[in-house]
Amino acid sequence: VFSHVVQAPEDPILGVTVAYNKDPSPVKLNLGVGAYRTEEGKPLVLNVVRHAEQQLVNDRSRVKEYLPIVGLADFNKLSAKLILGADSPAIRENRVTTVQCLSGTGSLRVGGEFLARHYHERSIYIPLPTWGNHPKVFTLAGLSVKTYRYYDPKTRGLDFQGLLEDLGSAPSGAVVLLHACAHNPTGVDPTPQQWEQIRQLMRSKALLPFFDSAYQGFASGSLDTDAQSVRMFVADGGECLVAQSYAKNMGLYGERVGALSIVCRAADVASRVESQLKLVIRPMYSNPPIHGASIVATILKDRNLFHEWTIELKAMAERIISMRKQLFDALRTRGTPGDWSHIIKQIGMFTFTGLNKEQVAFMTKEYHIYMTSDGRISMAGLSSRTVPHLADAIHAAVTR
């Protein structure tokens, strides 16, 4: 009965790892998926995560019971504080509902499903380009996906005029997906002044912000700085949705830990919204897993562990920034044609190189360097040892 089923294509991002794993070359390099690697090219478990896990193992009172549908209460409270700020009036006034979800993707999906059921406008505007999973998540949630201009390939920077025009002509009430910081895949963010203009425009048209915050602490090295865009929208008293992921900033990729917060105008609304979120979650996966959320809650509520986390987070962010400098210098040394200053200007995990599909295919075939076909490279996958190999490949690709 299944013989008609056709072979599906690999995922454009996770499929890069599948191809990488099949390559026997000793010089192969995976710059596809956004996953942090050490200078030795190894995945990193943060020391603070090991310490938190040790505490959890030693606590014999811990059991493996089901969590509530909305997840671990401490985790939810602390996650809202982390993104909105400890002194957020919205939290103080109980206008925020936070539910634990399966990392960023799960939080986006639950938020999307909630909007499709309970919000009057079905259009969601996503930036062009954006993370490849965004359009799929929201379409399957039942929303109608549209795009707004974001990146200008000519300047390799923000197309601010295009963004304002497109949001300006969106229907009143439309949902707008915003990357809180470290835009994926471009590494290009609005300045604080531009954020303020975006906020004013969106509020004047009653556009509903849905933030995807996957890199808090990774862009600038500061948790507060990377949350500024979200906090700006919450400070004006209006509604917004925020999807948080702890995959990158705590290195908890496979633990699938994230949260969806919905900021409402009043406490009674937030409580009714939460009751409906439970109806979305229960038939989907019943309730979320306990281990990853316990690690996060343990770290966020302990002053010493929290401090240890911020130091390790900053070290990861700084290593990525140093990779940018090294790659930029290596291309300059080689006299590679073109202006490569965007490598040091862009922020976060990725560089949007400007290399085209053919150049990417050439680099994979000849140099065993794996990256997404849009020319995005994960700077977090690079090390001082592998920078020369990448620079050689880029040089060969653009001069051939």
Ligand code: LMR
């Ligand atoms: C990425 O963009 O590489 C990451 O967010 C990982 C993923 O799930 O795609």
